[in-house]
Amino acid sequence: MKYFVLLAGNGELPPWDELPADELETLMGRFGAFDEACAARPGVELLGGEPLGDGSTATTLRTRGGEMTITDGPFAEAAEQIGGYYLLDAPDLDTVIELCRVLPAYDMDIRPVPDMP
Amino acid sequence: MTWTSDRSPTCPERAAIERTFRAEWGRLLSLLVARTRRLDLAEDALSEAFARASDRWPGKGVPADPAGWLYATAYRHIVGRLRAEAIAGRKAPLLAVRPGWVPPDESSEVLADDRLQLILLCCHPALPSESRSGLALRLVMGTPTEQIARLFLIPPATMAARLTRAKKKIVLAGIPLGAPLADELRARLDEVCRTIYLAFTAGYTPGSGPDLLRADLAGDAVRLAALLHELVPDAPQAQAMLALLVLQHSRRDARQRDGRLVTLADQDRSRWHHDEIRIGLGVAAGVQPGEGYAEELRLQALIAAEHARAPTAAATDWIAIADHYAGLEALTGSAIVRLNRAVAVAEARGPRAGLALLSGLDDLLPGSHRLAAVRADLAHRAGDVDAARASYRQAIELCANEAERAHLTGRLRALGASS
Numbered sequence: 001m002k003y004f005v006l007l008a009g010n011g012e013l014p015p016w017d018e019l020p021a022d023e024l025e026t027l028m029g030r031f032g033a034f035d036e037a038c039a040a041r042p043g044v045e046l047l048g049g050e051p052l053g054d055g056s057t058a059t060t061l062r063t064r065g066g067e068m069t070i071t072d073g074p075f076a077e078a079a080e081q082i083g084g085y086y087l088l089d090a091p092d093l094d095t096v097i098e099l100c101r102v103l104p105a106y107d108m109d110i111r112p113v114p115d116m117p
Numbered sequence: 118m119t120w121t122s123d124r125s126p127t128c129p130e131r132a133a134i135e136r137t138f139r140a141e142w143g144r145l146l147s148l149l150v151a152r153t154r155r156l157d158l159a160e161d162a163l164s165e166a167f168a169r170a171s172d173r174w175p176g177k178g179v180p181a182d183p184a185g186w187l188y189a190t191a192y193r194h195i196v197g198r199l200r201a202e203a204i205a206g207r208k209a210p211l212l213a214v215r216p217g218w219v220p221p222d223e224s225s226e227v228l229a230d231d232r233l234q235l236i237l238l239c240c241h242p243a244l245p246s247e248s249r250s251g252l253a254l255r256l257v258m259g260t261p262t263e264q265i266a267r268l269f270l271i272p273p274a275t276m277a278a279r280l281t282r283a284k285k286k287i288v289l290a291g292i293p294l295g296a297p298l299a300d301e302l303r304a305r306l307d308e309v310c311r312t313i314y315l316a317f318t319a320g321y322t323p324g325s326g327p328d329l330l331r332a333d334l335a336g337d338a339v340r341l342a343a344l345l346h347e348l349v350p351d352a353p354q355a356q357a358m359l360a361l362l363v364l365q366h367s368r369r370d371a372r373q374r375d376g377r378l379v380t381l382a383d384q385d386r387s388r389w390h391h392d393e394i395r396i397g398l399g400v401a402a403g404v405q406p407g408e409g410y411a412e413e414l415r416l417q418a419l420i421a422a423e424h425a426r427a428p429t430a431a432a433t434d435w436i437a438i439a440d441h442y443a444g445l446e447a448l449t450g451s452a453i454v455r456l457n458r459a460v461a462v463a464e465a466r467g468p469r470a471g472l473a474l475l476s477g478l479d480d481l482l483p484g485s486h487r488l489a490a491v492r493a494d495l496a497h498r499a500g501d502v503d504a505a506r507a508s509y510r511q512a513i514e515l516c517a518n519e520a521e522r523a524h525l526t527g528r529l530r531a532l533g534a535s536s
Contacts, residue, residue, distance in 0.1 A: 001213060001291045042216060043216050090291075091214070091215070091216050091291075091293070092213035092214065092215060092216075092291045092292070092293030093213065093243060093290050093291040093292050094215065094292070094293050094297065094301075095215075095216070096291075097243075098301075110290075112290050112291055114289070115210075
């Protein structure tokens with residue numbers, strides 16, 4: 001099953017551009033550890049993952065009555081906080097939860113990616 | 118499933134169906150789920166099999182192996198549905214399983230027991246907490262949806278929708294079947310115990326309206342607790358919870374009289390189920406001190422045990438109970454626990470000591486009729502009738518349950534007209 005993991009909010013961590021160099025290094029180390037944990041786990045494949053520009057750089061598209069409007073984003077307050085994502089293939093939700101424990105302590109949302117018929 | 122509401126079976130075959138339902142529903146469903154990995158089909162098919170049994174058994178007699186008959190009937194039903202789906206070209210998602218998971222052995226003579234897996238599935242923390250208890254009662258105990266709705270005081274359609282959403286989420290989010298890793302099991306068992314306890318307390322919490330107790334339904338939660346203890350006998354939280362539930366449930370017949378709530382002190386103790394109390398005390402005595410939620414449950418069980426072993430209300434060891442509450446408050450920091458502790462301390466050391474513990478609770482328990490009722494009672498016992506009267510009025514105003522309000526009104530009236 002494919003899972004989309006949204007890294008949102010700083011959780012207990014300060015924003016990463018405010019982190020001292022050594023703590024930033026620890027933080028990056030955890031992303032590396034996550035890659036390794038995924039690679040080491042049978043049945044798990046990391047399909048993608050990137051940091052995202054912050055909410056103030058988002059552009060929102062909405063189509064209403066056939067008309068597309070373009071506005072300054074993001075489209076929801078919570079989306080302000082989104083900082084990055086991973087896309088991975090994993091056998092089940094518990095495996096994904098367990099792997100996410102390796103990541104920095106961000107708030108995260110895990111969504112299954114449904115198979116398109 | 119109309120037949121389950123018939124709780125007084127009239128013929129031996131119906132009695133056999135009822136017995137088999139109580140004893141085997143959860144085990145049969147867990148096996149069907151494990152074998153087919155189709156939660157939706159398995160539940161429908163097992164209901165269908167029981168419905169067929171109630172059609173056939175009264176005429177043709179109870180089969181030699183009732184559980185085996187039900188399992189085979191349900192399984193055939195699922196196979197038929199799978200075939201129909203295949204012909205229609207529909208492909209429904211299967212329940213996820215943990216890596217290394219092995220389906221139950223089909224060649225074995227004895228049906229395996231996969232109920233723990235089913236319980237863990239229902240109590241997964243990724244499910245909304247308000248759905249977990251209902252789902253566990255429905256899938257593991259077979260409690261009909263209408264009765265679960267009654268237990269939680271919500272319309273049946275709302276409960277049905279909740280259960281459907283929860284089952285969908287299990288499948289679509291990939292909540293897996295298969296034992297969690299050992300270090301995870303402990304945390305998951307806490308969740309399971311919370312879920313069962315919630316179902317139990319729902320049966321005993323008067324909500325609104327005239328339906329004071331739903332003790333019969335709470336009994337399903339007690340059976341679920343017994344099952345969990347049987348499946349993981351060395352888990353301290355399961356052991357403590359079973360003791361607590363058995364002891365509390367043993368008082369069910371004495372809790373109301375003529376439609377009115379009877380407080381613990383006024384209950385007719387000969388109507389307590391003393392055989393169950395003996396069992397509960399035995400289980401409670403075996404729980405080792407621990408930490409976290411297990412310790413919370415253990416202290417609660419010890420409090421219930423003190424009440425249960427007192428031959429009369431006057432003989433209750435309130436000093437021991439107050440001590441257990443102090444431990445519980447230190448552990449949880451809960452305002453409700455503080456309120457209960459105040460009651461115990463008032464019994465052990467006098468009403469003024471109890472009243473002193475109530476200070477500061479108004480902010481933590483806003484709108485609580487219970488706090489007002491306790492304050493009224495303690496003020497009355499401390500000789501401050503005016504304060505008692507004012508607090509009773511406040512409690513009556515805040516209370517939503519008819520039977521409880523009638524009780525409070527009676528207490529106020531007994532104080533006489535204000536001077």
